[in-house]
Amino acid sequence: MANTKYVFVTGGVSSSLGKGIIAASLAKLLQARGYRVTIQKLDPYINVDPGTLNPYEHGECYVTDDGAETDLDLGHYERFLNTSTSQANNVTTGRIYQSVIEKERRGEFLGKTVQVVPHITNEIKERIQILGKSGDYDIVITEIGGTVGDIESLPYIEAVRQLKWELGDTNALVIHLTLIPYLSAAGELKTKPTQHSVKTLMESGIKADILVCRTEHELSEDLRRKLALFCNVRQEAVIQSIDASTIYDVPNLMLEEGLDAVVLKQLVLRDDNVPNLDKWNDFLKRHKNPKCEVTIGLIGKYVELQDSYKSILEAFIHAGAENEVKVNVESIHSEYIDDKTIANKIAHLDGVLVAPGFGERGIEGKIKAVQFARENKLPFFGICLGMQMAVIEYSRNVLGLKDACSVEVDENTTNPVISLMEEQKNITDMGGTMRLGAWDCELADDSKVSEAYGASLIAERHRHRYEYNDQYKEQLEKAGLRTTGTNPKTGLVEIVEIPEHPWFVGVQYHPEYKSTVANPHPLFVAFIKAAVEYSNCKKDAKVAQGS
Numbered sequence: 257m258a259n260t261k262y263v264f265v266t267g268g269v270s271s272s273l274g275k276g277i278i279a280a281s282l283a284k285l286l287q288a289r290g291y292r293v294t295i296q297k298l299d300p301y302i303n304v305d306p307g308t309l310n311p312y313e314h315g316e317c318y319v320t321d322d323g324a325e326t327d328l329d330l331g332h333y334e335r336f337l338n339t340s341t342s343q344a345n346n347v348t349t350g351r352i353y354q355s356v357i358e359k360e361r362r363g364e365f366l367g368k369t370v371q372v373v374p375h376i377t378n379e380i381k382e383r384i385q386i387l388g389k390s391g392d393y394d395i396v397i398t399e400i401g402g403t404v405g406d407i408e409s410l411p412y413i414e415a416v417r418q419l420k421w422e423l424g425d426t427n428a429l430v431i432h433l434t435l436i437p438y439l440s441a442a443g444e445l446k447t448k449p450t451q452h453s454v455k456t457l458m459e460s461g462i463k464a465d466i467l468v469c470r471t472e473h474e475l476s477e478d479l480r481r482k483l484a485l486f487c488n489v490r491q492e493a494v495i496q497s498i499d500a501s502t503i504y505d506v507p508n509l510m511l512e513e514g515l516d517a518v519v520l521k522q523l524v525l526r527d528d529n530v531p532n533l534d535k536w537n538d539f540l541k542r543h544k545n546p547k548c549e550v551t552i553g554l555i556g557k558y559v560e561l562q563d564s565y566k567s568i569l570e571a572f573i574h575a576g577a578e579n580e581v582k583v584n585v586e587s588i589h590s591e592y593i594d595d596k597t598i599a600n601k602i603a604h605l606d607g608v609l610v611a612p613g614f615g616e617r618g619i620e621g622k623i624k625a626v627q628f629a630r631e632n633k634l635p636f637f638g639i640c641l642g643m644q645m646a647v648i649e650y651s652r653n654v655l656g657l658k659d660a661c662s663v664e665v666d667e668n669t670t671n672p673v674i675s676l677m678e679e680q681k682n683i684t685d686m687g688g689t690m691r692l693g694a695w696d697c698e699l700a701d702d703s704k705v706s707e708a709y710g711a712s713l714i715a716e717r718h719r720h721r722y723e724y725n726d727q728y729k730e731q732l733e734k735a736g737l738r739t740t741g742t743n744p745k746t747g748l749v750e751i752v753e754i755p756e757h758p759w760f761v762g763v764q765y766h767p768e769y770k771s772t773v774a775n776p777h778p779l780f781v782a783f784i785k786a787a788v789e790y791s792n793c794k795k796d797a798k799v800a801q802g803s
């Protein structure tokens with residue numbers, strides 16, 4: 257589409273400056289002015305997608321409706337914009353090369369020597385323009401992963417240079433996100449690293465149009481002038497991005513700094529339409545003024561790295577704001593939960609969430625946590641592996657099937673209550689072969705979930721190989737573990753609940769991926785509500801005891 261405008265976001269000086277949050281915040285402001293915006297992330301690593309990466313390497317693997325396993329930044333985009341992303345929104349070097357090599361094998365290059373320039377760069381340019389050409393967007397924001405100067409991001413930088421030249425300065429611009437370090441010994445903010453990184457970008461033929469400067473301290477007018485002069489940008493295009501207490505403050509901070517206005521001016525787009533952030537600010541008000549607090553235990557095995565459970569943590573923030581409570585999340589390593597430690601680690605909590613995961617490590621601790629929550633009527637939420645652990649726990653401790661297990665953990669168990677789906681049995685490739693993306697689920701009447709969703713048919717995103725084994729359904733139901741969600745086409749069990757328990761829900765899918773600021777996920781909202789009720793009962797009991 258000729259009229260789609262492109263904004264590229266590059267990073268300099270240091271990694272982890274939050275390009276994703278800046279891109280999402282700019283997109284939010286443009287959306288709030290009525291523009292149709294999407295964001296794309298280009299990742300310079302060779303994995304075809306992050307699905308094969310350990311969460312310790314790269315944080316959570318985010319999943320879209322169309323079943324793409326993607327970078328966690330796409331989660332920020334969806335949470336900020338409340339619109340769906342897809343496979344086209346995340347492209348890696350692996351995917352680019354895979355597609356070029358497949359074309360070469362099909363003979364599509366007609367005998368030419370296939371090279372980084374132009375073949376790889378052309379493929380990158382095509383991938384960037386796919387979203388623009390769909391006609392669905394006025395503005396496409398493309399975030400280039402990594403830091404300028406990295407060997408692996410060179411083809412991306414060259415593709416951006418070419419596109420900018422082809423599209424012209426009023427149709428494409430580059431935002432460079434950089435760091436202004438503060439030297440406490442000198443009491444000074446330093447601009448030199450930024451000057452160098454802008455120069456590195458320039459060596460590749462790209463002039464940064466806008467500088468977004470991460471800083472711990474306010475940038476003075478003098479410093480802004482200096483940055484503008486030495487980095488060759490207009491002074492109004494030097495944007496301060498000061499450390500914020502929450503990522504959800506960043507759109508307002510960018511609005512104050514005029515980032516959206518500078519972008520619109522350069523792209524020659526209307527800028528008299530004031531951004532409407534009313535709903536966003538309502539959320540912020542509730543988030544910042546909680547009436548009480550609850551503590552939830554997040555039981556997982558990747559707890560050392562916060563990014564491993566990014567979407568779950570964000571879903572708690574949305575659900576907390578909705579309930580006007582502060583949700584404190586205590587990360588608990590499942591490997592360290594055993595009979596001796598369990599009470600110490602869990603008894604003080606107001607709710608337990610058993611996290612998704614893969615493999616054998618930490619499984620028994622998760623099962624113990626489920627048992628504790630079930631027996632003590634502590635609100636319980638099991639997600640994916642967490643739901644599978646709930647089924648195992650119930651089979652072992654209520655049905656009495658002592659060796660009940662998942663075949664993922666014990667291939668030879670005589671009671672495989674969680675087993676491999678038929679279509680998964682012959683799979684040898686690990687990448688992109690799980691049950692992925694959005695699947696329908698029918699909810700049972702009079703269940704906690706149908707009450708929470710206020711619907712009878714939902715669609716939620718999946719990422720797993722193993723399933724609740726239907727052969728145990730009758731026994732489990734009779735013993736009190738009710739199936740309250742089923743895939744209408746395949747009959748696969750998606751949700752289990754214990755009706756006798758105040759709030760005990762296990763879901764085979766990942767509700768956290770669909771929680772956004774505008775639409776907090778109904779199950780997280782209901783879980784936090786149950787945790788508040790539990791916490792109030794605890795307080796009442798203490799008062800009663802004291803009196």
Ligand code: GLN
Nearest residue numbers: 612613640641720721722
């Ligand atoms: N490892 C389990 C499976 O593959 C659960 C996956 C998950 O929690 N995402 O079925």
